[in-house]
Amino acid sequence: MTVTVKAVSGDQITVTTKVGRTKTVLVGSTTTITQNGTTTSLSAVKAGETVLVKGHLNSSGAIVATSLAIQP
Numbered sequence: 065m066t067v068t069v070k071a072v073s074g075d076q077i078t079v080t081t082k083v084g085r086t087k088t089v090l091v092g093s094t095t096t097i098t099q100n101g102t103t104t105s106l107s108a109v110k111a112g113e114t115v116l117v118k119g120h121l122n123s124s125g126a127i128v129a130t131s132l133a134i135q136p
Contacts, residue, residue, distance in 0.1 A: 088126040099134040
C-alpha cells in the first residue's frame with residue numbers, strides 16, 4: 065500500500081491513504097526500511113514523504129509493517 069506520511073512518533077507512523085483515510089503504521093525491530101534500495105532507519109522517514117508499506121492489519125486496525133520503502 066502506497067501512503068503519505070503525516071507524522072512519525074516513536075515506533076508509529078501516521079499516514080494518509082490515497083482515498084484520504086488516516087492509518088497508523090507500527091514499526092518494529094524486524095521491520096525492514098529502505099530508501100533508494102539501501103537499508104536505513106526509521107529516523108529517515110519524514111512527514112510529507114510517500115512510502116510503500118507491506119504488512120498486515122492487527123486487531124485494532126493498525127498496520128504492522130514488515131517492510132517500508134521510502135519512495136523517490
